Amino acid sequence: MINAQGIHEAHPTEPGTALLLAAAPAGKGCLIDAATVLPALAAVPPSALTGTPAATVVELADPLDPQTVLTRIRTAAAQPGPLRLYVTGQLHLDHRQRLLHFALARTTPSTLRYTALPWHWLTGELALRRPHTTTVVLDLVADAEAWEHVRTGGVGLGHGVRVFGRVSPPPPRRTVLTPGYLKAYADIWRAGERPGAARLHEAAAARSGPADALFLALDTSFAAPVPAPVPVPAQAPAPAPDGDPHPALLAAAHAGRHGEAAAIATLWESEALRTHGAGSPQAIHWLEVRADLARLARDPARSFTLWAAAAEARLARGEGAADEDVEAAVDRAHHQWEQVADPVAARAHAAALTALRHRVPGRRPGAAEAIRRRMDALGEASAAL
CATH class of the missing domain: 1.25.40.10 (Tetratricopeptide repeat domain)
Known part of the structure; x- marks a missing residue:
């Protein structure tokens, strides 16, 4: 379907897919009780999660292995219809390469590079989808280094991907946050309301706080994309003249x-x-x-x-x-x-x-x-x- 701006969008009758990803490290490294939002989201009609009459919902609660998560994301991204990703958890920065990682259940500071999901893996999978058919909703907390990285460079999900969400700065020591932004989504949907994405974001932001959080509302159909911390191309680059990339x-x-x-x-x-x-x-x-x-x-x-x-x-x-x-x-x-x-x-x-x-x-x-x-x-x- 071509909208008024001449942009190809998903047809509203196409079946949609929602992927719910909630993860956080166990023990002292936990900054957000991510998985507590899943029962609330699971209680709403699947069509609310996808914005389509027909819907498939996939749930990942505290996964352990980044390759498993990548496989699930890749499978969801391969679906031709609208895709919505709901991601709650915490971001960390790899000290060596200065790249964002999404922590999983077994992630620790010393094992970050092989127990967390590199953020550019997510970016790479979404970049292969048809533009303007993907929406990502984030409720994240960042550690100190990742917070500075996100504040200055954004989360880098690329052009053609709608992004809404909240990234909170690191909480005080021994404080564990709750995914209040996404819980507000669930509360609104369970009340029977179905506002558009922008209005839903505004309502959830007003309910959740905190005041110093970074709120993201980006529809790349009409606005410039968030600057990406990695120069990730929208598609695989063309190979050399001899066909070798x-x-x-x-x-x-x-x-x-x-x-x-x-x-x-x-x-x-x-x-x-x-x-x-x-x-x-x-x-x-x-x-x-x-x-x-x-x-x-x-x-x-x-x-x-x-x-x-x-x-x-x-x-x-x-x-x-x-x-x-x-x-x-x-x-x-x-x-x-x-x-x-x-x-x-x-x-x-x-x-x-x-x-x-x-x-x-x-x-x-x-x-x-x-x-x-x-x-x-x-x-x-x-x-x-």
Whole structure:
């Protein structure tokens, strides 16, 4: 449907999809009791959540694994009809790459890069959708560094995505906020009211506060987009004249623009998934590209996770444990695990690597024993502290 401004929008009769994502770390790292809003949202008609007569609602409550969250987002984003994402939780800033991350249930400051969802993963998936068919509603709290980042650069969801929401500054120590902005949405809907998106935002903002929160109301059909902290393209960039996109991608990585390189690779991976399907050689290739980009960014924990995922994907599609590409993926995962300096992170990944090594021993004997030796050494180092 073409609106009065000449912009292609979703037809109102198309089935809509709503994805409800609520997550926060357990324990002392929790800044917002995110999951408490889900029962309130689940109590409203699905059509209110999507703005369409026919609706599908997907709920993610305190997920643990960023790859699982990415898969759910990717599946929702692949639907042709209107999409609304309701996201509540907390934002943190990666100290090394200065990139926003959305914390998940197991996220801690020391494990942020591999237990939280990189915000540019979300941006990359939404960028592939038809413009002006996506609405994102946010109720977030940011830690101190992420707060400064958001205040000056926005949340960076890109052109063609409507954004409404609240980002609160970090609360006082030992204070846990509630997702009052999204709870106000639920209260309004349960009262039988169905205001438009802008009026709904205004009402929720007036009810929720706090006064120092950053309220977002951006309809990119009519306004300039929020400046993005990463130069993420709206679609996968055109390849070089010879059809190869890798030189430009690697140039960005070698220039230190690691967030840009990762976002571009994610877009190409998403396109491979759409065109060839999950588990295809094309999709696995881009998973391995992202693994190598994480290595170049000196993020061995993320690189390990991606190489291990690539090995699992190859095994799942029927490649043998002795196949060269499978062995190479496992060897690289093992090597990156050896580079993880943080003992907590190394121990967290040891079980997955050990299980993978039992399936793919490799051509060099003693790989599993090497894992045990390092774990023993890490245990001794911890005991000495």
